[in-house]
Amino acid sequence: MQDTTAIPTDWLDEIKWDNQGLVPAIAQDAASGDILMMAWMNREALELTAAENRAIYWSRSRGKLWRKGESSGHVQQVSEIRLDCDADVIVLKIEQLGGIACHTGRRSCFYRRLEDGQWVSVEPVLKDPDAIYGHKGDPSA
Amino acid sequence: MQDTTAIPTDWLDEIKWDNQGLVPAIAQDAASGDILMMAWMNREALELTAAENRAIYWSRSRGKLWRKGESSGHVQQVSEIRLDCDADVIVLKIEQLGGIACHTGRRSCFYRRLEDGQWVSVEPVLKDPDAIYGHKGDPSA
Numbered sequence: 001m002q003d004t005t006a007i008p009t010d011w012l013d014e015i016k017w018d019n020q021g022l023v024p025a026i027a028q029d030a031a032s033g034d035i036l037m038m039a040w041m042n043r044e045a046l047e048l049t050a051a052e053n054r055a056i057y058w059s060r061s062r063g064k065l066w067r068k069g070e071s072s073g074h075v076q077q078v079s080e081i082r083l084d085c086d087a088d089v090i091v092l093k094i095e096q097l098g099g100i101a102c103h104t105g106r107r108s109c110f111y112r113r114l115e116d117g118q119w120v121s122v123e124p125v126l127k128d129p130d131a132i133y134g135h136k137g138d139p140s141a
Numbered sequence: 142m143q144d145t146t147a148i149p150t151d152w153l154d155e156i157k158w159d160n161q162g163l164v165p166a167i168a169q170d171a172a173s174g175d176i177l178m179m180a181w182m183n184r185e186a187l188e189l190t191a192a193e194n195r196a197i198y199w200s201r202s203r204g205k206l207w208r209k210g211e212s213s214g215h216v217q218q219v220s221e222i223r224l225d226c227d228a229d230v231i232v233l234k235i236e237q238l239g240g241i242a243c244h245t246g247r248r249s250c251f252y253r254r255l256e257d258g259q260w261v262s263v264e265p266v267l268k269d270p271d272a273i274y275g276h277k278g279d280p281s282a
Contacts, residue, residue: 008258024165026176033174035167038230050255082251083260085243089179091251102226109225110232114191117149119224 036101
């Protein structure tokens with residue numbers, strides 16, 4: 001029996017990918033509105049993100065899909081996907097499992113604030129990165 | 142008499158500009174937490190933004206500094222500048238004068254939401270773009 005419920009992908013064609021096939025994706029805490037991080041997505045990453053309701057980025061440094069939380073357990077559950085007027089930036093409204101988005105162990109990657117010509121860290125480390133990434137089998141990581 | 146109050150710019154050296162000398166800058170409404178837009182900054186744009194407490198971007202399409210609001214009057218007053226862990230993305234906490242960040246006349250550029258495989262506009266046009274950009278001498282624009 002044929003699958004007659006083809007999933008439409010026209011919405012992916014509307015995205016204006018950059019010359020590397022990527023767009024920036026901003027992860028925003030759906031409840032608090034806090035901006036937690038920005039990463040990059042290619043077409044496959046965005047399609048999988050929408051299909052799984054889980055943030056999947058493209059790691060430019062590793063050159064492969066990055067299922068956020070795959071090492072840390074800090075999965076981002078996606079409740080909403082937004083596109084901007086130029087169709088070249090994505091916003092994900094998410095719930096951040098574990099409450100930590102940043103690899104430094106902080107809630108948000110934007111933990112430095114400009115104060116009198118200096119970047120000052122203004123958010124605490126909630127968990128030692130060694131504890132986050134050192135025990136990959138630990139479901140609490 | 143010499144100026145002895147040199148403004149430090151070391152903080153600009155800490156930014157990891159991309160190969161075009163740019164970083165993404167996310168403008169977030171300081172009061173509501175809503176993400177209003179994302180644009181790009183070069184070193185001069187970020188330095189001026191910090192000096193004037195007003196969002197100044199680099200227009201990639203026009204190849205010049207873009208003093209947000211210069212045509213529309215929709216200036217963004219900056220209350221806080223944040224930097225992420227990788228030092229390659231900026232968040233500006235702003236007050237959006239006129240309540241409209243988007244050139245389409247909407248509050249936010251992220252007015253399209255993915256619903257069942259389609260981008261659906263979910264935010265109203267608050268002001269006709271012709272009215273915003275058609276009367277450059279009009280202080281209400």
